Amino acid sequence: xxxxxxxxxxxxxxxxxxxxLVQLLGLCxxxxxxTSLVNGLALGLATLIVVVLSSTAVSxxxxxxVPGIRVPLFLLLIAAIVTCVDLLxxxxxxELHEAxxxxxxxxxxxxxxxxxAETVASRRPVWFALLSAVSTGLGFLAVLTLLGAxxxxxxxxxxFAGIENLAGLGSTWLTVDVPLRGxxxxxxxxxxxxxxxxxxxxxxxxxxxxxASAPTSTVTAVDTSR
Amino acid sequence: MAKLEGSLIGTVxxxxxxxxxxxxxxxxxYDWSRDRIAANDRARLVARLNSVLDPSLRGRDLMTxxxxxxxxxxxxxxxxxxxFVLTENGAPAATVFATVAPHGYNAAINLLxxxxxxxxxxxxxxxxxxxxxxxxxxxxxxxxxxITQFDGKTLRDPExxxxxxxxxxxxxxxxxxxxxxxRAVVTAVKDTLLYFEQHSSEIYAAAxxxxxxxxxxxxx
Numbered sequence: 001x002x003x004x005x006x007x008x009x010x011x012x013x014x015x016x017x018x019x020x021l022v023q024l025l026g027l028c029x030x031x032x033x034x035t036s037l038v039n040g041l042a043l044g045l046a047t048l049i050v051v052v053l054s055s056t057a058v059s060x061x062x063x064x065x066v067p068g069i070r071v072p073l074f075l076l077l078i079a080a081i082v083t084c085v086d087l088l089x090x091x092x093x094x095e096l097h098e099a100x101x102x103x104x105x106x107x108x109x110x111x112x113x114x115x116x117a118e119t120v121a122s123r124r125p126v127w128f129a130l131l132s133a134v135s136t137g138l139g140f141l142a143v144l145t146l147l148g149a150x151x152x153x154x155x156x157x158x159x160f161a162g163i164e165n166l167a168g169l170g171s172t173w174l175t176v177d178v179p180l181r182g183x184x185x186x187x188x189x190x191x192x193x194x195x196x197x198x199x200x201x202x203x204x205x206x207x208x209x210x211x212a213s214a215p216t217s218t219v220t221a222v223d224t225s226r
Numbered sequence: 227m228a229k230l231e232g233s234l235i236g237t238v239x240x241x242x243x244x245x246x247x248x249x250x251x252x253x254x255x256y257d258w259s260r261d262r263i264a265a266n267d268r269a270r271l272v273a274r275l276n277s278v279l280d281p282s283l284r285g286r287d288l289m290t291x292x293x294x295x296x297x298x299x300x301x302x303x304x305x306x307x308x309x310f311v312l313t314e315n316g317a318p319a320a321t322v323f324a325t326v327a328p329h330g331y332n333a334a335i336n337l338l339x340x341x342x343x344x345x346x347x348x349x350x351x352x353x354x355x356x357x358x359x360x361x362x363x364x365x366x367x368x369x370x371x372x373i374t375q376f377d378g379k380t381l382r383d384p385e386x387x388x389x390x391x392x393x394x395x396x397x398x399x400x401x402x403x404x405x406x407x408x409r410a411v412v413t414a415v416k417d418t419l420l421y422f423e424q425h426s427s428e429i430y431a432a433a434x435x436x437x438x439x440x441x442x443x444x445x446x
Binding site for chain 1: 243251255256266270358361368
């Protein structure tokens with residue numbers, strides 16, 4: 001592979017192979033948490049940190065990861081990293097932990113992390129695994145934030161509510177009231193599915209338009225129960 | 227055969243080594259962060275207690291003693307709850323109940339209720355709840371000021387019979403669409419006040435005893 005196609009493959013996580021919109025992984029925390037933009041952003045940041053750390057660790061140890069028991073070993077690494085990140089943020093960044101605290105343990109339920117370890121990190125050198133993890137994490141963060149914003153605008157009529165928990169009291173000016181109210185369902189669990197369906201439809205539409213110029217990869221449904 | 231054994235031993239060795247390494251990493255992190263987390267928790271508790279105190283008491287150097295009480299009128303199952311007695315120069319200045327409203331819509335609601343020595347509510351806050359997003363979560367101070375309507379109230383203002391939500395002909399506003407939640411919180415605050423009026427001398431005595439018993443205990 002040429003360096004260029006390598007780079008192309010490593011950054012696919014942002015859009016082309018987006019964890020949430022294409023691989024349909026990590027939906028459990030995604031659907032549960034995105035009741036507001038800030039919640040989505042917080043889970044996105046926490047996931048980004050963990051996916052970068054776990055991918056780096058898996059890639060560094062990839063010669064040791066015996067194929068027969070690699071999945072339990074991925075789980076072991078991810079669980080240990082999540083626990084350490086949880087403890088460290090609680091100790092050092094207490095206010096951020098108050099905001100993220102609920103979400104950090106949820107990351108263990110994100111099967112996208114195992115997918116990333118299995119398909120990329122255990123087969124590639126560290127730089128590739130790191131770059132791919134960053135782009136996957138950013139792609140996931142973008143979807144979380146977008147879905148959170150959509151649901152918050154429709155359901156609560158605000159945007160950036162609660163940002164002070166994430167960025168300090170100086171950031172409350174970001175909170176906007178949108179003159180739109182009444183679709184409470186948007187922030188209830190069904191709203192998560194409606195919003196996600198909208199985003200999926202939008203992405204498929206965009207891909208269809210692009211299909212004329214380049215052949216698209218088929219979107220395969222992945223067993224999300226993994 | 228030798229090859230199989232070798233790979234089996236190798237597999238076990240790798241699994242054992244990684245498990246040990248991961249366990250050690252978690253242990254070391256826990257060791258390092260334990261004291262910091264405890265300090266953070268203490269600071270958060272102090273801040274939370276402050277939020278239900280009379281404004282004139284906030285930030286004063288109050289001696290805080292934690293005792294536990296158990297009574298079926300407070301929690302349905304009589305499970306013990308924490309009560310914080312705050313004293314200044316030996317005199318009780320405030321009592322804060324970390325009580326539970328058992329009949330929230332989805333689950334029990336954890337509340338802090340601050341009470342002055344004259345049995346008036348000085349503040350109420352929801353500490354933890356699982357009420358419906360967009361409806362019942364208005365009991366959270368970050369969502370609405372509903373919970374502040376108890377400030378300054380006593381069992382004589384309004385009188386005990388009126389300690390209920392407006393839908394039940396009581397004196398307190400209910401949250402639209404979340405009557406069950408509102409009812410649970412109003413009842414819990416009323417029960418806490420009733421308990422305090424009947425048992426305040428016992429509570430003060432228990433707190434005083436806890437101080438002399440256990441002066442080495444870290445006061446929070």
